[in-house]
Amino acid sequence: MIKEQNQSIPFHTLITNRAGVVRSIRQVENSTTLISEEEYLNKIIWEVFDYWEEYTESIIFSIKDHKHFILLYSEYKVKAEIQRAYIVIEDQQLFQLKQKVKELDKATLELDAIIENSYDGIYITDKDGITLKTNSAIERITGIPKHYYIGKDIRDLMKRGILQESVSIRVLEEKKTVTVVQKNFNGKETLLTGSPIFDHNGNIDKIVTNIRDLSELNELNQELKKAQQLNQQYKEELDKLKASTQKDASVIIKSKKMLEVYDMVCRIANFDTTILILGETGVGKDVLVRHIHQVSNRYNKGQFIKVNCGAIPKDLMESELFGYEAGAFSGANRNGKQGMFELAHNGILFLDEVGDLPFDLQVKLLRVIQEKEIMRVGGTTSKKINVQLIAATNKDLKEMVLDGKFREDLYYRLNVLPVTIPPLRERRDDILPLAHYFLEQYNQKYSFDKVLDRTLQDYFYEYDWPGNVRELSNVMERLILTAPNSLLSICDLPDEYRKEDSHIEHTIQKEITLKEAVEETERNILQLAYTKYRTTYEIAKHLKTSQATVVRKLQKYNISE
Numbered sequence: 001m002i003k004e005q006n007q008s009i010p011f012h013t014l015i016t017n018r019a020g021v022v023r024s025i026r027q028v029e030n031s032t033t034l035i036s037e038e039e040y041l042n043k044i045i046w047e048v049f050d051y052w053e054e055y056t057e058s059i060i061f062s063i064k065d066h067k068h069f070i071l072l073y074s075e076y077k078v079k080a081e082i083q084r085a086y087i088v089i090e091d092q093q094l095f096q097l098k099q100k101v102k103e104l105d106k107a108t109l110e111l112d113a114i115i116e117n118s119y120d121g122i123y124i125t126d127k128d129g130i131t132l133k134t135n136s137a138i139e140r141i142t143g144i145p146k147h148y149y150i151g152k153d154i155r156d157l158m159k160r161g162i163l164q165e166s167v168s169i170r171v172l173e174e175k176k177t178v179t180v181v182q183k184n185f186n187g188k189e190t191l192l193t194g195s196p197i198f199d200h201n202g203n204i205d206k207i208v209t210n211i212r213d214l215s216e217l218n219e220l221n222q223e224l225k226k227a228q229q230l231n232q233q234y235k236e237e238l239d240k241l242k243a244s245t246q247k248d249a250s251v252i253i254k255s256k257k258m259l260e261v262y263d264m265v266c267r268i269a270n271f272d273t274t275i276l277i278l279g280e281t282g283v284g285k286d287v288l289v290r291h292i293h294q295v296s297n298r299y300n301k302g303q304f305i306k307v308n309c310g311a312i313p314k315d316l317m318e319s320e321l322f323g324y325e326a327g328a329f330s331g332a333n334r335n336g337k338q339g340m341f342e343l344a345h346n347g348i349l350f351l352d353e354v355g356d357l358p359f360d361l362q363v364k365l366l367r368v369i370q371e372k373e374i375m376r377v378g379g380t381t382s383k384k385i386n387v388q389l390i391a392a393t394n395k396d397l398k399e400m401v402l403d404g405k406f407r408e409d410l411y412y413r414l415n416v417l418p419v420t421i422p423p424l425r426e427r428r429d430d431i432l433p434l435a436h437y438f439l440e441q442y443n444q445k446y447s448f449d450k451v452l453d454r455t456l457q458d459y460f461y462e463y464d465w466p467g468n469v470r471e472l473s474n475v476m477e478r479l480i481l482t483a484p485n486s487l488l489s490i491c492d493l494p495d496e497y498r499k500e501d502s503h504i505e506h507t508i509q510k511e512i513t514l515k516e517a518v519e520e521t522e523r524n525i526l527q528l529a530y531t532k533y534r535t536t537y538e539i540a541k542h543l544k545t546s547q548a549t550v551v552r553k554l555q556k557y558n559i560s561e
Helices: 002-008 092-117 137-142 154-159 167-174 214-245 256-268 285-295 314-322 359-371 397-402 408-414 428-446 454-462 468-482 503-508 514-532 536-543 547-556
Strands: 012-017 022-026 051-054 059-064 067-078 081-090 121-126 131-134 178-183 189-198 204-213 275-278 304-308 348-352 388-393 417-420
Touching (some): 167 204, 256 417, 314 359, 428 454
Antiparallel strands (some): 051 059, 059 067, 121 204
């Protein structure tokens, strides 16, 4: 029966035993494909072909001599022996179709893997809103297993409260990509973007929705902001630390009192409140205020503006402080002008000699401190400002208040954080460091290389300096310019400092031996060189002696840091 069927089939047929050995061949007349008996008979069929693939249990794809064949086979018994009949069909198009099917299967698997492994939720519906496919990310975002959604109408999901608003419905209505932000069933904030897929007729066939969990992004964003704020805080603290530890060339302090003053201002520098600097003339109020600006968090935000209230004419003081509008008065700039408060915005305004501020302007200054806003001369609107005010004076403001020369309310507004700088006579440990600092400054300025002898240093230490640091600087400059010798002594002082009855001169000019005088001078020169040069080699080079001698002399006079 099988044999008769094979004879009726219009294709070549190969008959094999169960082991695959070809026993007989039936060829079809008028076929374009010829099968040579020598190539097939008594040979294993799958070894005859160049390519052999069992596609299903009864279909085989094969290639021989660059031709593509499909083999259909079935088993039957002949005299208790199992045989196979292979029908050989040559079909290039069918083989190519099979290859395309394989490629499509592979692409489908890859696409499924991409969708499944996407961190964002992927939700696909048809044109009627029926869920076709989703991925595992939907479970993480919504807390509902993904298989629950398959086959569900999104309208039913909305009725059950699982969805607040359907992007797919809006896409169907608007026929374009739609993005919404909403909280899902779990209370998580999500970003949903639905995109339509159109068929060949321009009708929506499917809607693909991408679901992104914004709660994690929001948390990351908050963590990033905290990290940035912390980084900025660390940067500001580091800048403050650098400013406090870095040696400021203009700040020369050694005494305990001044170290305490500078330590305190470093601690209060970042408080946005008024600071009042008190002290005699010439004690270094200006230097202290500049140091406050340097260590404060306003250093990189705004300018340091100084106003000497005693140096500006009374008629110009208001316009200098608050600025003026165009045409405010005769001779005014036609574009107007910013005042010192505006220039110091986000920075520090230093009102030096605030005790000389005109009485009528004190009311306006009080308003600025209280309201944090100014109004230009000739203006009609106020302007907010962010300025830290630091005032300084050598006058007794409390006594001026009692005398009616200074407003009491302004005094208390200025006196929030008072800082008193002691006079030089009360911090004698600063005298010689300052003297050597000015000596070096003026030596460089006027191209000299002068030094102080021991007796002059002793004189400086004992002198009361009524003019404080300013007077010391003035004396040092005069000595540098007027003294004929490189070694400065008491004899080089101006006449007003060399009175016969001076207790200091009597104390210093004591009788000493020549050897003691030589050693004293040698010690002073080495002391100055040690503070000026970095190494003993540099000291030896400038003193024109050997390095070994310098080391020995430094040890002899116990000169070290």
